[in-house]
Amino acid sequence: MAFTQLSAHLVELVAQDLYRTRQIIDSAPGVHVQIAGRQLINFSSNDYLGLANHPQVKHAFKAAVDDFGVGSGAAHLVCGHHRVHHELENDLAEFTGRERAVLFSTGFMANLGIMNALLTRKDCVFEDRLNHASLLDGGLASGARFKRYRHADSHDLKRLMLTPSTANTTLVVSDGVFSMDGDCAPLPQLVALTTHHQAWLMIDDAHGFGVLGEQGGGLVAQHGFSQQEVPILMATFGKALGTFGAFVAGSDALIETIIQRARSYIYTTALPPALAAATRVSLQLMINDSWRRQKLQALIAHFRQGAEQLGLSVAPSQSAIQPIMIGSNQRAVELSAALREQGFWVSAIRPPTVPTNTARLRVTFSALHELAEVEALLAALDNCRVNA
Numbered sequence: 001m002a003f004t005q006l007s008a009h010l011v012e013l014v015a016q017d018l019y020r021t022r023q024i025i026d027s028a029p030g031v032h033v034q035i036a037g038r039q040l041i042n043f044s045s046n047d048y049l050g051l052a053n054h055p056q057v058k059h060a061f062k063a064a065v066d067d068f069g070v071g072s073g074a075a076h077l078v079c080g081h082h083r084v085h086h087e088l089e090n091d092l093a094e095f096t097g098r099e100r101a102v103l104f105s106t107g108f109m110a111n112l113g114i115m116n117a118l119l120t121r122k123d124c125v126f127e128d129r130l131n132h133a134s135l136l137d138g139g140l141a142s143g144a145r146f147k148r149y150r151h152a153d154s155h156d157l158k159r160l161m162l163t164p165s166t167a168n169t170t171l172v173v174s175d176g177v178f179s180m181d182g183d184c185a186p187l188p189q190l191v192a193l194t195t196h197h198q199a200w201l202m203i204d205d206a207h208g209f210g211v212l213g214e215q216g217g218g219l220v221a222q223h224g225f226s227q228q229e230v231p232i233l234m235a236t237f238g239k240a241l242g243t244f245g246a247f248v249a250g251s252d253a254l255i256e257t258i259i260q261r262a263r264s265y266i267y268t269t270a271l272p273p274a275l276a277a278a279t280r281v282s283l284q285l286m287i288n289d290s291w292r293r294q295k296l297q298a299l300i301a302h303f304r305q306g307a308e309q310l311g312l313s314v315a316p317s318q319s320a321i322q323p324i325m326i327g328s329n330q331r332a333v334e335l336s337a338a339l340r341e342q343g344f345w346v347s348a349i350r351p352p353t354v355p356t357n358t359a360r361l362r363v364t365f366s367a368l369h370e371l372a373e374v375e376a377l378l379a380a381l382d383n384c385r386v387n388a
């Protein structure tokens with residue numbers, strides 16, 4: 001079979017300004033990255049607290065490699081569950097105030113696995129339309145009846161929940177902080193609805209964990225919701241914690257069910273133990289270094305104020321994700337290129353990652369940015385006439 005059909009599809013993507021290319025990074029992750037021989041100020045990373053290249057995190061990783069090697073050797077249920085994995089799970093359970101936690105090799109696999117373990121065709125899952133792809137795929141793959149509600153719209157969810165149903169269990173699933181918009185789920189309303197209807201609530205706080213809440217506990221901690229109120233709490237290590245992997249926290253019964261049933265947990269190699277060791281250190285830095293969250297919030301406030309003065313269309317977001325809405329794919333790509341010319345790395349986000357006609361510049365901040373760099377970005381945005 002020839003690949004002519006595939007080639008035709010690729011040509012079509014180019015024509016629609018939907019073709020994506022990978023940029024090769026020649027430096028450590030951080031606010032300054034080396035791409036194609038040029039140093040750029042990076043406003044695209046999810047390393048919100050600047051921990052991905054932190055000396056203590058790197059040291060923990062290297063020391064653990066010396067002690068425990070590189071690969072974990074097997075899946076968790078075979079012989080890949082090392083003591084340091086177990087210790088990280090205990091740290092996370094304690095920090096989130098949940099009975100237990102379990103690690104997953106990636107956030108994508110966690111979301112597939114949670115829903116795979118909890119749902120059958122007799123159940124029902126309601127998801128925010130703008131949920132992360134892994135949550136939508138997890139819901140669809142679970143075989144449960146699948147419905148999406150309007151973004152952050154608890155009234156629309158209520159309407160769905162009031163529709164008579166024969167479902168055994170109902171699960172409501174939402175991002176905590178939405179990955180491409182930066183806004184937050186209406187958590188108190190979601191908790192009220194799920195409590196009232198005896199449904200389960202699952203929050204994926206990949207972008208809130210580390211950033212929101214006094215100690216970085218995320219959106220759920222910011223609101224002070226307990227295990228009773230948010231029974232399924234998931235977050236990842238690849239964003240604010242600067243490492244790699246993910247966890248789910250909740251009741252003993254929840255965690256044990258996931259361990260027994262989640263196929264993306266059972267049938268995959270455990271994370272390298274050194275990653276768990278690095279993540280333990282990163283977690284402590286996240287909790288203790290509140291200056292990182294304070295600095296981040298100061299940078300965000302400065303950016304929002306400046307962007308407003310320039311008349312930029314910034315979304316209502318208090319998180320490290322501050323998208324500037326553009327609309328057309330072509331214009332978003334052109335603006336991203338123009339910013340790069342001026343020394344800034346700001347990625348253009350296009351469909352299908354976001355809905356049609358909502359292409360945007362996804363500006364993200366790190367605690368390691370300087371105020372002067374935010375000023376410089378604002379000047380560059382003005383130069384490019386992003387507001388035109």
Ligand SMILES: *Cc1c(COP(=O)(O)O)cnc(C)c1O
Pocket residue numbers: 105106107108109111132134175179204205206207236237238244245246
């Ligand atoms: C990044 C992300 C994931 C996936 O996590 P990985 O560890 O990168 O696979 C899941 N959910 C949300 C909301 C994310 O932003």
